[in-house]
Amino acid sequence: MNYFLRKFPNLPYTVRIVLFMALWALLCAALGFFLILSQADFEATGTKMVFVFSFPLILFFIGELPAIIEYGGLGMKGNQKFQVLNENIRDGRISPDISTKTLKKVFYSLVSHPGDSFRISFRNGCLVMFIVLLVEYLASNGMADNLFIIFASAIAALFLLSVFSIFFVQDFISSALKECRTLLSERGVGVKEPRFILSDLKTKLALSFTIPIFTVLIISFVFQLNLKIIVFLAISLIMSALISRVLSFSIFHAFSEIKDFANKLPKSKKVLFSTGSLNPEFIDFSVDLNRAAEEVHASRTKIEQSRAELKKRVEELEKWKKLIAGRELKMILLKKEKKELEIKLKQKNA
16 A cells, blocks of 8 residues: 555555555455356356446446546546645645644544545445346346346455455545544644544454354355356455455554553653544543553653752752861861961060
8 A cells, every 4th residue: 555655655645545446345246247158047047248348337437437436546536525634745745834723623623524535435336236136127028037146246245345345545645544542632723523434443343253244144045056156156255354454454543553552651742642444432542641641751751850850959068068178177277277376485485
């Protein structure tokens, strides 16, 4: 992902996201496409060529192209939330001179991005499925032989696409979101952290186990097991493993942020913890970490002040010691001179 960001620095921020998602959508569509071809009875309906040629066109014009335009591709402004990100994030970084008002807009656009991506993926996927079903129904003169096969295959592909869109986007925006939270904290600006569906860690971990199981159940219960279905099951499991990989990496990245913060905490400079995660557990934890860091910094400041005061007091005592020692030495010399004068005086009188 970082390589892709460096390789295409001039691409708008959200366009980079949609290109990754478009590739994944093609992979999901290919899975459903070949699954349908292997199981549907196009001999009975005579609609094989209609399906083969119409499916890619429907996928592109209903699924891919509208999403690319909405994300700001092809020179379009796109969705207003995405436009805010494209105007203020360059090469994955937020300008430090950005106004606070705009910075808050960037923050809320970032935190809502995974939910928006899920809705766009799910909406466009459902439209593609519905139109493909409609075309098959009309082309076959109302025969429903293949409709259930198309529907079941589309549901499996749509499930993989929608879940991936959430996890992938959360991972993609984490760096910009962390930078945004840091700038807001440095400016003393408080923001409300929204909570979204599938954002909490418990749900994500549950999904990482249920995604492959759900995919296998759909395919194995709907279709009869044969070599082709076994191959499709293997591909589905690999895709599910990739989704789990994205999820596990986001969790690992969040813990790495905590580790880096712990290494900075013992230093004398005041530090703030900012996370790029959207997991509410890590967001709440970041509040506790910053509170603890504030207390540590306050305690360290008091200790340093006490140490400075103690050092100053010691220096004053040293001065008094030297002053007193100098007076005592003078007194001794005066007494000695007095005795010498008394002796000389006695000698003169004698």
